[in-house]
Amino acid sequence: xxxxxxxxxxxxxxxxxxxxxxxxxxxxxxxxxxxxxxxxxxxxxxxxxxxxxxxxxxxxxxxxxxxxxxxxxxxxxxxxxxxxxxxxxxxxxxxxxxxxxxxxxxxxxxxxxxxxxxxxxxxxxxxxxxxxxxxxxxxxxxxxxxxxxxxxxxxxxxxxxxxxxxx
Numbered sequence: 001x002x003x004x005x006x007x008x009x010x011x012x013x014x015x016x017x018x019x020x021x022x023x024x025x026x027x028x029x030x031x032x033x034x035x036x037x038x039x040x041x042x043x044x045x046x047x048x049x050x051x052x053x054x055x056x057x058x059x060x061x062x063x064x065x066x067x068x069x070x071x072x073x074x075x076x077x078x079x080x081x082x083x084x085x086x087x088x089x090x091x092x093x094x095x096x097x098x099x100x101x102x103x104x105x106x107x108x109x110x111x112x113x114x115x116x117x118x119x120x121x122x123x124x125x126x127x128x129x130x131x132x133x134x135x136x137x138x139x140x141x142x143x144x145x146x147x148x149x150x151x152x153x154x155x156x157x158x159x160x161x162x163x164x165x166x167x
Contacts, residue, residue, distance in 0.1 A: 023166060025040060029064070083155065099146050
């Protein structure tokens with residue numbers, strides 16, 4: 001399967017040159033996205049205006065896509081994580097785009113990755129329990145007409161989970 005997820009290129013995602021201060025800002029924001037410009041500036045020994053301008057530049061370039069809270073699924077009654085591997089029957093652009101549109105509409109799907117190897121996609125699904133996954137599997141995934149094969153793997157425990165990409 002090739003390029004099903006890359007339907008169009010976003011101009012805001014072009015690479016920009018980042019220096020040490022930009023990287024430091026990103027590291028601090030990944031640690032605490034609620035950190036104020038003033039606090040960031042103090043930690044970096046800069047004034048607030050250049051820190052603000054650097055952040056704005058990285059937001060406009062798509063380096064910083066969003067600011068978000070990291071929620072513990074078990075605290076909101078969504079304790080079961082399932083990795084669902086899917087192979088499609090048809091691999092054409094039209095069929096792939098339709099599958100992506102359908103899968104991304106399901107709130108239970110936290111991530112959808114186009115992968116290589118035996119399967120075409122890997123979904124990370126977050127639900128309350130096995131009964132909720134069964135309902136999702138039968139009433140949503142089972143209704144999609146382009147799935148050839150699917151395998152579900154149930155996560156027993158999370159050893160490491162991070163959102164940080166700047167290290």
